[in-house]
Amino acid sequence: MELKKELLSIKLGDLLPSARNVRRHAPGEVQTLAALIASQGLLHPLIVTERLGGRGASRRLRFEVVAGERRRRALLLLQGEGRLPADHEVPCELVPPERALEVSVAENSGREALHPADEFEAFKAMVDQGRGIEDVAVRFGVTPLTVQRRLKLSALSPRLLALYREDGINLDQLMALALSDDHAVQEQAWFEAQPWEREPAAIRRRLTAGEVEAATSALAGFVGIEAYEAAGGVVRRDLFDDAQSRFLSDPALLERLAAEKLEAHAATIRADATEGWKWVEARLSLDHKGLRAFVPCEHRTRRPNEAESAALAELTQRDQELDAEEEALMDSGEATGDDWERIGLEQEEIEARRKAIQLGLRTWSEGQRRRAGVIVTVSRTGDLEVIRGLMRPEDRKPAADEGRPADEAVHDRRDGAGRAASASTPAGSSPERREAALPESLARRLAAHRTMALQASLLRQVPVALAVLTHAIVNRAFGDDYRRPPSVVQVTPQFSGNALKAAADDLEGSAAWQAVEAAKQAWAARVPTAPGDRLGWLIALSSEELLELLSLCIALTVNVLPGAGAAFEANGLADAVGLDMADWWEPTAASYLNHVPKVQIVQALKETGPGLTDGGVESMKKEALVACAAARLAGKRWLPVPLRKSTA
Structure with a gap:
């Protein structure tokens, strides 16, 4: 059957959408199509039918688009951007109204989409013909990174691409294999792997085995990727990871460069x-276990000079401004990930500058420096860390050798910002320091819960409780006169319950608080009410009962709040009682989620397991996100960094 076609040039303004178009177009993205039309022209005419519109003198002929609606919208976009004139005419094919429906069906059916592998190879052919990556990106309305990714896939083993065309391998697996440029390695990673080893994550682990992931390596951050590459190091980049992960293939070279850079800093201090x-x-590297091989010298903290005081005040003011901005963003519910990242980075910078000033206020006597030393190392964040005032055990001497009286030991352990600093924690290594990403009030809240859990754990750990009590006494009885290290047990005694409740208003609802309170009530019913009767009653108790009561009393003095000055001993105590905070605490709205920005809540979900960030959680309002996260994290045993087990 021969069908007549009538080709017309119709002004874009006279084209209207049609109810006869079988493809229902929701408002969507047409920028890519517009870019293609701008670079290639309109390759196919629009299919239209006539329509009379208007009334009276304004009645005129218009045309409805029964096939090609996305092209019409893309042309309107170009016209709105000024890339097409106001009277631009569009090539169209006119069909009678009775044929409109069948033509629309025919236009939108029977078409086979271009296979992605064909698209990879087409992009490669254009670049091989001399077109630049940026030019190809502009012509096809995509980003240069998209072009780079397609070129990377086009360079895969032909054997793997052929398998992809046959649906024997999926695109995610191809992207993982593209980590290697060697066809033999790609084929080995696929064809010699077991089925369970062909997941994208497993492929990436296999291809990067023995390499250093830059994002998680402190040494890579310290040395710098550019310096590593300048020294001949090879960097493998994952174009298909949104973060574009980088893997360093020569760990020995990285360590050599880091050692040389550290030694240069050490030489400067020696000179x-x-x-x-x-x-x-x-x-x-220097972990807590390695650090415990040294004895920190007691340092004095001088008063900051005028310039240092002004700098600290300026940092404090800016920190408060950021806290206020953070609160406003949380209340508005309109903050983006970029907002949280900007604030977080500036808070980290403020904390680093404040710490640098505070460390500069520390002083040691000439006698101390003659017997002690300095370790130059790399921090967990990849920064240079200089820890001064460390004594090897063989270098310890009586305080008199320093030419100063024993009672001259520094008792004011407060830093230049007026906050408590740990006497037993060397510069730059204090695990008590405020994490830049956590508000100070939340850090104290978490520490209160950790203290309460330690107290509860001590109740049935009599040997440990005795060791802790003995440790506190031995520190005073047998320690150096000039050095009085703090202890987690304040045997004055000073019970920590009120301080803990002040730091965490949700503490009384915790399992640890209830366990300790139950033990207190059980003994309160037995202890004589008259103080004069208590000593005889204690003497009459069996050894087992006396030790159980002693464990409770010792537990009630435990205090590991920031500023208590016992971070190292707290970690040791936690290890001794086998403390796992996941047994005592979980992230609820009150305990954690209401106190951190959305980006940290989403990060907690990502750390906990795959799929927990599904359902558009990142776009949720804060209140909805908190409720969703609390439900998804329940029972998952996720912990924030301050509550995780010590690695020492």
Whole structure:
């Protein structure tokens, strides 16, 4: 059957959408199509029918688009951007109204989509013909990164691409295999793998085995990718990871470069006559266990000078402004991830600058420097960390050798900002320091819950409780006169319950509080009410009962709040009682989620397991996100960093 076609040029303004178009177009993205039309022209005419519109003198002929609505919208976009004239005419094919429906069906059926592999190879052919990546991106309305990714896929093993065309491998697996440029390695990673080893994550682990992931490596951050590459190091980049992860293939070179950079800093300190330390040592890493091999010298904290005081005040004011901005964003519910990232980065910068000033206020006597030394190392965040005032055990001497009386030990342990600093924690390594990403009030809240859990754990750990009590006494009875390290047990005694409740208003509802309170009530019913009767009653108790009561009393003095000055001993105590905070605490709205920004809630969900961020959680309002996260994190045993087990 021969059908007549009538080709017309119709002004874009005279084209209207049609109810006869079988493809129902929801408002959507047409920028890519517009870019294609701008670079290639309109390759196919629109299919239209006539329509008389208007009334009276304004009645005129218009045309409804029964096939090609997305093209019409893309042309309107170009016209709105000024890339087409106001009177632009569009090539159209006119069909009678009775044929409109069948033509629309025919236009939208029977078409086979271009296979992605064909698209990869087409992009490669255009670049091979001399077109630049940016030019191809503009012509097809995509980003340069998209072009780079398609070129990367086009360079995969032909054997794997053929398998992809046959649906024997999916696109995610191809993207993982693209981590390697070697066809033999790609084919080995696929064809010699077991079925369970062909998941994208498993493929990536196999291809990057033995390499260093830059994003999680402190040494990579310290050395810098550019310096590593300048020294001949090879970096493998994952174009298909949104973060574009980088993997360093030569760990030995990375360690050598880090060691050389550390040694250069150490040499500078050795050459500085004002430093005067007995030794300066460069170490690639230093964990808490390694640090405990040294004895920190007691330092004095001088008053900040005028410039330092002004700088600290300025940092405090800016920190408060950021806190206020953070609260306003949380209340508005309109903050973006960029907002939280900007605030978080500036808070980290403020904390780093404040810490640098505070460390500069520390001073040691000449006698201390003659017997102690300095470790130059890399922090967990990849920054240079200089820990001064460390003594090796063999270098310890009586305080008299320093030429100063024993009672001259520094008792004011407050830093330049007026906050407590740990006497037993070397510079730059304090696990009590405020995490930049957590508000100080939340840090104290979490520490209160950890303290309460330690108290509850001590109730049935009599040997540990005795060791803790003995430790506190031995520190005073047998320690150096000039050095009085703090203890988690304040045997004056000072019970910590009120301080803990002040730090965490939800503490009394916790399992740890209830366990300790139950033990207190059980003994309160037995202890004589008259103080004069208690000593005889205690003497009459069996050894087992006396030790159980002693464990309770010791537990009630435990205090590991920030500023209590016992971070190292707290970690040791937690290890001794086998403390796992997931047994005592979980992130609820009151305990955690209401106190952190949305980006940290989403991060907690991501850390907990795959799929927990599904359902558009990142776009939720804060209140809805908190409720959703509380439900999804319940029972998952996720913990924020301050509550996780010590790695020492």
